Amino acid sequence: MIKDIITDEEVLSKVCEPATADDAAIADDLVETLLASEDAVCLAANQIGETKCIVAYLNEAGRPVVMYNPKVTQKLKPYTAVEACLSREEPTGVMRYDWIRVAYDRLQDGKLVPAKKKLEGNSAQAVQHMIDHCEGILV
Numbered sequence: 001m002i003k004d005i006i007t008d009e010e011v012l013s014k015v016c017e018p019a020t021a022d023d024a025a026i027a028d029d030l031v032e033t034l035l036a037s038e039d040a041v042c043l044a045a046n047q048i049g050e051t052k053c054i055v056a057y058l059n060e061a062g063r064p065v066v067m068y069n070p071k072v073t074q075k076l077k078p079y080t081a082v083e084a085c086l087s088r089e090e091p092t093g094v095m096r097y098d099w100i101r102v103a104y105d106r107l108q109d110g111k112l113v114p115a116k117k118k119l120e121g122n123s124a125q126a127v128q129h130m131i132d133h134c135e136g137i138l139v
Contacts, residue, residue: 001029002036003048005086012087015136016046016053019068019105021112023052030056031064040086042126044133047087055130059123067104068112070131074101083129083139092139094132100124 006012019026026045034043034056042057053069075097084091099120105112119127132139 001032003029003033005033005037005043006047006049007087009138011049011051012046012133012138013136014046014051016044016051016134019045019052019054019112021107021110023050023054023068024107024110026050026052027054027056027066027068027107030054031066034058034064037086041122042130043086044130046133053134055127055134057123057126057130066106067102067127067130068106070102070104070127070134072097072100072128072131073103073116075099081125083125085129085139087133088138094129094139096125096128098124100128102127 033048034040045052045054056064056066059065077098081096082091082093102117106115
């Protein structure tokens with residue numbers, strides 16, 4: 001189901017709860033909402049009103065990738081980015097890393113299984129932005 005994007009800072013500033021396999025419907029809504037937006041390249045579950053640690057972004061091929069409980073485990077090449085956000089009116093300056101390694105869970109056969117991924121460039125920036133959302137950091 002396509003959801004409205006949340007702009008309420010009280011909701012967005014709450015740290016998200018760990019996601020479980022039972023939250024698959026939230027991930028589906030997240031992907032549908034992401035694909036329905038012409039402006040979005042990534043979304044976190046709290047941006048659609050769900051305080052679960054789930055993010056989705058569009059990869060280089062334009063396909064959605066869902067990560068449950070993502071954490072940056074390694075980061076290189078820091079830079080300052082000015083980021084826009086669907087949940088905020090004004091762009092914000094923030095420190096990002098051009099290369100990251102992320103540990104996360106992915107849904108496989110109805111269960112969450114651990115996974116790791118190296119990301120660079122736009123995908124790395126998008127995932128860092130979404131992890132900030134999950135941690136209640138307003139960007």
